[in-house]
Amino acid sequence: MGRPRKRAFPVENVRRYLEPGPILLLTSAYDGERDVMTLGWHTVMEFSPSLVGCVISRANHSHHLVRSSSQCVLNLPGEALLDTAVRIGNCSGSERDKFAEFGLSARAGSKVAAPRLLDCHACFECQLFDDALVERYDFFIFEVVAAQVIPGPPPRTFHYRGEGEFMLSGESVDRRALFEPWML
8 A cells, every 4th residue: 555646736725734823813002003813824933032923914904003013912712712713804903993893802911002812811912023024024023021821721722724724723642751851
């Protein structure tokens, strides 16, 4: 029995295999305005300082708020907020108050002006660390300056696979014994 044969695949759809991590709800605030957007394009870049890179399209209202304030909060929703996250991603905060429309509970950040979402399992308050790639790629590099997480096991998160399809996180598998201690 041989290996299945690979076949050509459209390069514009590779995101169906490479989306980096769970969907986040990015909150921002500036000059009396606030917004929440659905974010799928992010990556951990460094451990200490804790750096996270995010692509925030300039077509999003949040881009202006983040660019102006140099801050945001990356909120990690669980499975219960999947439909809400899709709906948030389908509309613009320049036209409506998404917090009110979607019944989101927010509280001021402890170190940034952007609000934290109480509905989410974790909130990572971020300050802009490097904006060298913003003009060319809309790629912001943030430093996480404060974090709040509900103790206990993480929730089932959801990951976008493109074309309206999501994957839910599943069973955790412990392989700590295979790691060198300095790699944990």
